[in-house]
Amino acid sequence: MIRFILVLLLLLLILLRFPCPLHSLTQDGLSLLEARSLLSYPSSSPLSSWNPLDPTPCSWPRVSCSSSSSASPLVTSLDLSNADLSGPFPLPLCHLPSLSSLDLSNNSINSSLPSGIDACRALVSLNLTENLLSGSIPGSLANIPGIRLLDLSYNSLSGGFPDEFARFASLEFFSVVSNFLNGTVPDFLGNITSLRHLQLAYNPFVPSKLPAKLGNLTNVEELWLSGCALFGEIPDRFGNLKKLLSLDLSSNSLTGVIPASLAGLSSIYQIELFGNSLHGGLPVELANLTTLRRLDVSRNQLSGSIPPELCELQLSSLNLMENRFEGTIPENIANSRNLYELKVYNNSLTGSLPSNLGSNSPLCYIDVSFNHFYGEIPPNLCAKGSLEELILISNRFSGIIPPSLGDCQSLIRLRLTNNQLSGILPEGLWGLPHLSLLDLRENFFSGNMPDGIRGAKNLSRLDVSHNMFSGDVPDGIGSLSSLAELFAGTNNFTGQIPGSIVDLGMLSTLDLHENELSGPIPEGISALSKLNELNLANNRLSGGIPPEMGSLTVLNYLDLSMNFLTEGIPLQLQNLRLSFLNLSYNQLSGDIPEAYAKDMYSNSFLGNLGLCRDQTGSCSNTSEGRRGLKYSWLLSLIFVLAAVVLVVGITWFYCNYQNFKKSNRGIAISKWRSFHKLGFSGLEITESFKEDNVIGSGASGKVYKVELSNGEVVAVKKLQVSQKKYAAVPEPVKDGFQVEVEMLGKIRHKNIVRLLCCFNNGDCKMLVYEYMPNGSLGDVLHGSKASALDWQTRLRIALDAAEGLSYLHHDCVPPIIHRDIKSNNILLDGEYCAKVADFGLAKIIGAGKGDESMSMVSGSYGYIAPEYAYTLRVNEKSDIYSFGVVILELVTGRKPIDPAFGENDLVKWVQTTLDQKGMEQVIDPSFDPAFKGEIRRVLEIGLLCTQTAPASRPAMRKVAKLLAEAAGRGGGNRSRNPKKEGKLTPYMYEDGADDAGLGQSVHVAEAENWS
Template identity: 85%
Template sequence: MNLLVLVLPLLLCLPQRLHSLTQDGLSLLEARSLLSYPSSSPLSSWNPLDPNPCSWPRVSCSSSSAVPRVTSLDLSNADLSGPFPLPLCNLPSLSSLDLSNNSINSTLPSGIDACLALVSLNLTENLLSGPIPGSLANIPGLRLLDLSYNSLSGGFPDEFARFASLEFFSVVCNFLNGTIPGFLGNITSLRHLQLAYNSFVPSKLPAELGNLTNVEELWLSGCGLFGEIPDSFGNLEELTSLDLSSNRLSGVIPASLARLPSINQIELFNNSLHGGLPVELANLTTLRRLDVSQNQLAGIIPPELCELQLSSLNLMENRFEGTIPENIANSSNLYELKVYNNSLTGTLPNNLGSNSPLRNLDVSFNHFYGEIPPNLCAKGSLEELILISNKFSGVIPPSLGGCKSLIRARLRNNQLSGIIPEGLWGLPHLYLLDLGENQFSGEVPDGIRSAKNLSRLDVSQNMFSGDIPEGIGSLSSLVELFAGTNNFTGQIPGNIVDLGMLSTLDLHDNELSGPIPEGISALSKLNELNLANNRLSGRIPSEIGSLAVLNYLDLSMNSLTEGIPLQLQNLRLNFLNLSYNQLSGDIPEVYANDMYRNSFLGNPGLCRDQTGSCSTTNEGRGGLKYLWLLSLIFVLALVILVVGIAWFYCKYWNFKKSNGGMALSKWRSFHKLGFSELEITESFKEDNVIGSGASGKVYKVELSNGEVVAVKKLWVNQKKNATVPEPGKDSFQVEVEMLGKIRHKNIVRLWCCFHSGDCKMLVYEYMPNGSLGDVLHGRKAGTLDWRMRLKIALDAAEGLSYLHHDCVPPIVHRDVKSNNILLDGEYCAKVADFGLAKIIMAGKGDESMSVVAGSYGYIAPEYAYTLRVNEKSDIYSFGVVILELVTGRSPIDPTFVEKELVKWVRTALDKKGMEQVIDPCLDPAYNDEIRRVLEIGLLCTQTAPVSRPAMRKVVKLLVEAGGGVGNRPRNPKMDGKLAPYMYEGGADDAGLSRRSVHVA
């Protein structure tokens, strides 16, 4: 009663306090009631007991009137979800509404024109779908409309021609179709028009856009445009940024465009332009940034163009010839020059970098010669110096030794010589130094210890000499060290084992002596160890056998002695070479087979007979012969015993069956269950069949408790042509053993199993969206967008990574394919069907199978030829799945000349380019991500197993390719303005570069 006395006055006052709220406050609360948001959202702090909504977070008001009115709402990044909050249009003075970067997931209502006072409406980066309402054009004062990075579809409403004040309009990265309408040219107030990365029907660039005489920026990338640039664009006198990238435009830049007085940025990236750069470009007196990358442009670079005060010149991946004009070095603004992958020749301008803050220089894959300009870092700004595969000669300029800003230096495959400037070795920010395939000499100084950020060091194929400095052991960030094919002497530094991040150590073809360093087990991430062709002595450290991820070991052509450590059997090696040493004793059993026949050549003390005897005397041979005879008699007796037992068992089993006997039924559960065996068996009806394969049928079973499960009923007598597991175990036994122990979000769950003499069942969690194969190639083909495909690829990769790296011992699936990747209600992918799975036992790098198991089109080539299986076989199969996701095609297609998807993709890339490979259903806005994922698929399907990345690495590559899966492409800033979203990698981006797609 006392509590009621206290609370009652508050309850009576609450309606009065709500009533005291202004009408604007009530409208805000009504809008909030339509949205979902976490407690951390600013909307949680909107207090209805506070009568003044102007004090609420993210709310701005005008104080010019007697009653303050809400004029601006900034609810960006507020974790909101739900429909567009139309009650906000009841705010009569609301001029600015920002709901960007939330999860508004409805269509835009036609009643949005009730927001009559709006000047700025920002809805970028939400989940909006459906058409753009034409009623937006009824908002008289609207100046900014940003609908970019959503899922809007349809075309542009005809009403848009009536916009009277619109200055900024962006629909970048949506699913708009139709064509770009000419009536957009009627919106003469526009200053920024951004239509990039939509699914427009291929069409010509509308000439009417030339009526936008106030426009400063046109961003029309990835809009399906073809034909020539209209002459009417010459009327765009205020244009400062033109981006027509990722289209199919042809012809040349019109002379009228070249005479624009104020244009300072033009991009024609990834088009199909023919011909060269017109000299008329020199009329663009304020041009600062020119990017015509990845076209088919030819001819020379006009000297007149280079007279301009350019800040960035990007001509990479074209067919330019001739030289880089000397006068480009006169620009005081030049910070970026990228011309890689052309046919340019001559020398680089001698004064390059002398007059400007040059940051990025990439001239790789051309025919340049002569010396490196001496003043590239004169302004102290040089970060990237990429000169790969040219014919540069002479020495590295001494000035580069003091270039503390340098981050990447790649001078590989030139004719450079002499001593490296000492300061270059120890630059504080340098993380990649590639000097390979030149003629450098001298010693590597101990001062290299100062390069604390160095991640990759490549000095291979040069003439370096002297000791490898102790300072190498101080480079805690070093991941790859390539120093092969030089003249290094002395011992391998003992502290090299302190490099905990090291994955590759290659010191082959030198004159190194002494033992292999003790403590090498500390290099837990070492993947490749190549010490071949040196003068190393002593024993092979047994610690090498503890390097869990090592798959390449070459210690050949040294003077190593004693026996081969048995611990090496713990490794899963794709390559092993211990030839031409002084080893003795037995070859470990794992390696005593034909696969490694060339791994032990030139070691006369090694025994190859595995009987334990190395005697070469006549007496020894006689004893060996007697021992062999006894062994043969023993084996024959054992075979007779086994055959007799098997015969007796078969007779007994037939007798049991003939007398109506039945094996004791077994019901085994792996989780707490709410159903019985009887309830399952009663649901075996043809109407419930959801799949059928070589091993049996799969039924959908709805249980009395409301749960749904999938039940695989295996055939009693499996089909003769069915792919079978290893002898001794049927697919039922294998799957029970595997899935009964596995717990992972991306591995399908086995609830329980049942078997008797007549029936075998496996009960799984039900996956309502079926298999990836069904969704990609069945009735739902084309329904998966790119982000969903990328998420599915990552889910499946994480499941396989768990099998390969986290299970002890590791598990190889052996039948990875799109039909064995199942999708739940949220399209989360889970790996299924472990009937062919194989445990790789400790001490065995791979195992021999008696038959080729798997599905045609997914089988790794080495597996088909050698019947040997390891994780690399799964990685190849998963690479095929990635190619399916990218292309939308089946792994086997009779329309392919090559029959198999892998071969078709590689051939099509070489002949037709990437556009002919990518599934046309995919949004071209994601072409950058798709290209990178395609490259991952090609890496996984390399012919040589050692070239395929580990599944843990595949997971990392997929995450990096998607910029963090689940996010839409971002809209980066450049020079304070919105810039095109495009791939910025240079020619030197190893592994996942644009170039590698075309040469894979």
């Protein structure tokens, strides 16, 4: 008996010590815990708070249950969005019998969707947007009987649409935006007549016609088919879509005209056909769309005039940018009570703007840049007090700025560059409280800059250059705490530079060249710690160069030429790392600091007769030298020589003065010198130019390997110099030497080859780079060392190069397009890390113009994007195509052009071989099969980059991210959903006419879908 009692007590103690709470948890709770066990998540995730001790999961975070009065309410909704989850799709959730809503959006679910997902029989809403899902879309999704919302957007799904999708009976919302679907847009989607929203945008579909059968979707309200590789005409059957509110067919290759049948869509609110190949004009039948509010047909080839009947509608937004429209803007558009946006830039429109524009409508955004408008600016643009942006760049507007704009408190951006405007600005305009950008460059404005400018507290960029402003630069300018760029060159400003200018702590550019400013350079200039460019040339400044200027650690450009500066050059200037220095034509004396007392800087000090050229000693004072002369014949000889020098100098100065004044860059490119601290001289470089040291050659010259006395090894590109002499011209065409110096001199990135210094004495041009021991990717990949490039090394090379290009496209201001991306311009260091090189063809992206026309095709055959070869129009998407070819080279091991391809190139060969024979016949046979999944993923990225339609190619930032994910380095925030942010276009420039020059900030791609 005692033993029995002891056993009972022992069992009781065990039960008390180790209770069994899971036995009391409902079945739904057990299923949730099973699903949780398959996922990874941080401690901050809501899943960490799911307590198995609770009898029901209905109190757990993100879990909703039915309101049933039964003892065991059932889970009906699960919202795990933004929960930092990773791992496979948690199929145990399908064991929840009443689960009708499942939201796993914005996580890192990184598997394919299981075919057994149709076990979630009760689902009505499934949201998996912004994950890392891969593989194909399972047809079993169509077996879920009541599903109405299916959102698979912003993943990495591939393949085509399953035939089973034609069986959806209740589906209302379907989105696969921004995946890697590479089939076609199928006809059978037109069978899902319950659809209200169909979003297929931005997938690398096989080019196909826009399915006419989509005209059967009589309940559809939104069709978003941007970037779907569609061609042909818009089907007339789309006129059956009577409930359609938004039609977006932008960024395809559609042709023809807008069908008149669309005029019957009385419910339509928005038509967007951005970036197609529509010809002809706007049909008058559009005027039948009486409820039309937003019309965007930008980036097409539409011509003719704007129909007055269209402008009779109560439009809220009219976007006709980048077409071929002619004629005038109809006056009756000013009668619209809803118009808030008018963008017609880059057309051939003429005449004056409607005189009553803005009187009846809440205008917010106006951009009519790059047309042929003339006349005065309408006086009532801000009559409703809502105008934020007025962009009128490069027209022929004349007259004064309307006084009413001086009272426009809502104004944020005003750009009037390159017109014929004149007169005195409304005083209130200078001090508008919300103004962030005031650009008045290249007009005929006069008058003073008032002290009231201190009221423009948000002003970040002020450009009044190339006008006729006069008077003092007001002391109030020092109150603009947000000012980053001040351009006031080529005016008639007088007086001293205000001392308050040193209070502009955010200032990066100060350009006051070619005025009549006098007095000293302000004391305390060292406070401008972010100053990158200082141009005070062509004024009447006096006094010495402040030694404190040597503490401006980020100063890159310094031009103090053509002033009356005296005294010596401060030794502290040696602390600066200048890519441009010009102190010419002052009255400086004494020694040139040792860092600059070299032949390479000789042209930086012209016209300073008191400066010593010999760095080993000091200059003798001229009067002392004369007193010390003992021989009269020597004195006479000096006077004769001085007279000759004076006559020659005056003659030279007279011939070159005007051209010199107009040059912001100074005398010549030879002022570009060292970009890093060097331990060698130019003489040591030139002595190494032997044929035995040649490691590469091309059309521009030869590349030498130079081993220096200090043990350092560098690569030197010696450019061929044309013997033909040209007459001086105001705007010389930049050669490859100038381009490469200007580009690489400013760039600092681990995946961009470093330019150490350059030499140019007219007869010899050299660029000195860091040496890359393993040469170019092209030489290694297609040469005897190819075996050294296993798959993991190639993937790392692709990622390195992508990050370098991403820096050029997204982090440089302004962005830079390389224009000659190829495997031979990707160099490899000793560890096979990759760096982008050879910027001889690189180009600053014209801000706001989207792309630019070249006079000829530049680049390398096999890498040139199709639209560049045919249209000579180039933008960052051209680089992305070329980089896609490099990715295909890495995956296949083949050159971009090969006799085995016949008339095709590598891109066409890969596409054709994949379709006919599969991936095994495409990839390099030397690869380890264990990496097949990664290889497939990278191959898909290469194909996406080489899509025919530029808008279908992802931005470089997206490419780098996708490669990082393929290499197992993914994570973090995924791309934003532009649809949810109100922007639909793949690459839209905030100002269609932003044409900021070199070194000026550019606001581009702010609504980049792929960014």
